[in-house]
Amino acid sequence: LKVSTWLGTFLSIHSWKFKPEQNSTMATGGEPSPPWTDEQMQKDDVSKKDLVSFLQENGKKKFLKEHKVFGKLASIAKGSKKDHLIATYHKLFETKAFKTGDDDDDEEEVAAVAAKVAEVTVKETPTAAEEAHYTKQVTKKGDGKTIPRKGDTVGCMYTGTLADGTVFDTNIGKKKKKGKGGGHEPLKFRVGVGKVIRGWDEALMTMSLGEKAKLVIQPDWAYGKKGLPDNKIPPNATLTFEVELVSVE
Numbered sequence: 001l002k003v004s005t006w007l008g009t010f011l012s013i014h015s016w017k018f019k020p021e022q023n024s025t026m027a028t029g030g031e032p033s034p035p036w037t038d039e040q041m042q043k044d045d046v047s048k049k050d051l052v053s054f055l056q057e058n059g060k061k062k063f064l065k066e067h068k069v070f071g072k073l074a075s076i077a078k079g080s081k082k083d084h085l086i087a088t089y090h091k092l093f094e095t096k097a098f099k100t101g102d103d104d105d106d107e108e109e110v111a112a113v114a115a116k117v118a119e120v121t122v123k124e125t126p127t128a129a130e131e132a133h134y135t136k137q138v139t140k141k142g143d144g145k146t147i148p149r150k151g152d153t154v155g156c157m158y159t160g161t162l163a164d165g166t167v168f169d170t171n172i173g174k175k176k177k178k179g180k181g182g183g184h185e186p187l188k189f190r191v192g193v194g195k196v197i198r199g200w201d202e203a204l205m206t207m208s209l210g211e212k213a214k215l216v217i218q219p220d221w222a223y224g225k226k227g228l229p230d231n232k233i234p235p236n237a238t239l240t241f242e243v244e245l246v247s248v249e
Helices: 002-017 038-042 048-058 061-066 073-079 082-095 104-124 198-204
Strands: 134-140 153-161 167-170 187-190 212-217 239-248
Touching (some): 038 082, 048 073, 134 198, 198 239
Antiparallel strands (some): 134 212, 153 187, 212 239
């Protein structure tokens, strides 16, 4: 009898320390019942941390994000006003945005992650692995060491022909301007920066000074679907060039 009387007195005195278990009482359909009254939440008996913990354990991710209570519990509790947390608590029950076993938030998150992975995969695909759309046959070796890099100015002698052997362009036979001595005028340009067709840009950065080569360039690395009518290059033409690298600056 004495033990029972003592226990009853102890529980009466210290009852304020015992709070309802947040998930112990469930309403019909698996929804949680409100564990606190407005009066209890306004007092210090229910802390901001208690409110955030309940919301995060029972609310859908989408709901938590919309009401700014998604994230690290301690940080959310510290940075939120209690009035906001109480209002969010009431909103949770009003909208019934409770977490379910097959929460569709997880599907949204997976879809978002998948989209980001796909985007990163596309961006990180190395261009170096792209197949070359030209072939090169060396007809005269160069010095083997003076190889142009992107942005260097190169000088070339060349002759370009169509598949049927028709010459559409050449600088062989074009004399240098007066005051520059004898010989032919090389074509000069900065390599690797789009000043010429891509087949030239790519191929010349594999040649060394003095090298001569025969380049056969596919249409997509030459003049493509449009061709170059002014130079009598038809659409989708595969072009052949005899090229000599005569200078690298």
